[in-house]
Amino acid sequence: MKTKKPFYKRWWFIVVAVILGLSIIGEMFDDGSTETASTKKVASTNSEAAKPEANSKEKQEKSSQEKPKEESKKPEIKKPKEAPKSFDDTVKDTVIKELGTKANTGKKRLVQEGSSDIDGGKSVVVTMAGDELFTTKSTLRQMETNSAKLFEKLFKDKKVARVTLVWRQTLVDTYGKESDDNVLKIELTRATANKIEWKNFNAENFEQVADNSWVHPAMLKK
Structure with a gap:
C-alpha cells in the first residue's frame, strides 16, 4: 500500500526552504556591511571636519607666539654720518x-x-x-x-x-x-x-x- 510522503519531505519544499534561508542570510549581511560603511563615512567625515579646526587652532597659536617677537623688535636707529673734518x-x-x-x-x-x-x-x-x-x-x-x-x-x-x-x-x-x-x-x-x-x-x-x-x-x- 502506497503512502503519501509528508509535505516536508517533498523535493520542491526543500528547494523553497533553501532559497528562503539563503535570502534571509543575504539580507543580514547586506545590512551589516551597509551599517559599517555608513559608520566609516560618518567617522571619516567627523575626522575631516576636525582637521580644519585643529589647523586653525595651530595657526592661531603660532601667530600668537610670533606676534610678541615682532613687537619686541625695535626699529633700527641709524647713526648720523659724521661730517668730514674741515x-x-x-x-x-x-x-x-x-x-x-x-x-x-x-x-x-x-x-x-x-x-x-x-x-x-x-x-x-x-x-x-x-x-x-x-x-x-x-x-x-x-x-x-x-x-x-x-x-x-x-x-x-x-x-x-x-x-x-x-x-x-x-x-x-x-x-x-x-x-x-x-x-x-x-x-x-x-x-x-x-x-x-x-x-x-x-x-x-x-x-x-x-x-x-x-x-x-x-x-x-x-
Missing part, C-alpha cells in the same frame, strides 16, 4: 698728534691756527707754546726740532702751499714783568719744503733754507 681741524689734529696738547710748562700747546687761500693752495699759520729747557739755546733748538717735525707732516697734504710756524715763550722784561711773546718764526713754501730731505735735515739750518725766519733777541743771549 681743513683747519685737520691742521689742529696734526699739531696735537705730533707735539701733544700741552707744552712742558703746562700751557696749552696750540695757541692759534688759521688758514687762507693763496695761489697754489692753502697758506697755514700756526702759533704754539714752546717747551722750556735748561738754557735759552737748548730751548731754541727744541723749537726748531719740533718745527721740522711739523713741517714734514703738514706738507704731506697736497693742498698746503705755505706754512708759517710761530713759537711763544714767557719772557721777563727789565722791570721783572712776565709776558708771553713770539720768540721764533719760520716760514716755508712748498717749493722749499720739497727740497728738504727731512730724515737727514739739521733743524739748526732753518735760518739758511727758510723762505722767511726770525728769532727774538732774547733767544740769542748766551
Whole structure:
C-alpha cells in the first residue's frame, strides 16, 4: 500500500526552504556591511571636519607666539654720518698728534691756527707754546726740532702751499714783568719744503733754507 510522503519531505519544499534561508542570510549581511560603511563615512567625515579646526587652532597659536617677537623688535636707529673734518681741524689734529696738547710748562700747546687761500693752495699759520729747557739755546733748538717735525707732516697734504710756524715763550722784561711773546718764526713754501730731505735735515739750518725766519733777541743771549 502506497503512502503519501509528508509535505516536508517533498523535493520542491526543500528547494523553497533553501532559497528562503539563503535570502534571509543575504539580507543580514547586506545590512551589516551597509551599517559599517555608513559608520566609516560618518567617522571619516567627523575626522575631516576636525582637521580644519585643529589647523586653525595651530595657526592661531603660532601667530600668537610670533606676534610678541615682532613687537619686541625695535626699529633700527641709524647713526648720523659724521661730517668730514674741515681743513683747519685737520691742521689742529696734526699739531696735537705730533707735539701733544700741552707744552712742558703746562700751557696749552696750540695757541692759534688759521688758514687762507693763496695761489697754489692753502697758506697755514700756526702759533704754539714752546717747551722750556735748561738754557735759552737748548730751548731754541727744541723749537726748531719740533718745527721740522711739523713741517714734514703738514706738507704731506697736497693742498698746503705755505706754512708759517710761530713759537711763544714767557719772557721777563727789565722791570721783572712776565709776558708771553713770539720768540721764533719760520716760514716755508712748498717749493722749499720739497727740497728738504727731512730724515737727514739739521733743524739748526732753518735760518739758511727758510723762505722767511726770525728769532727774538732774547733767544740769542748766551
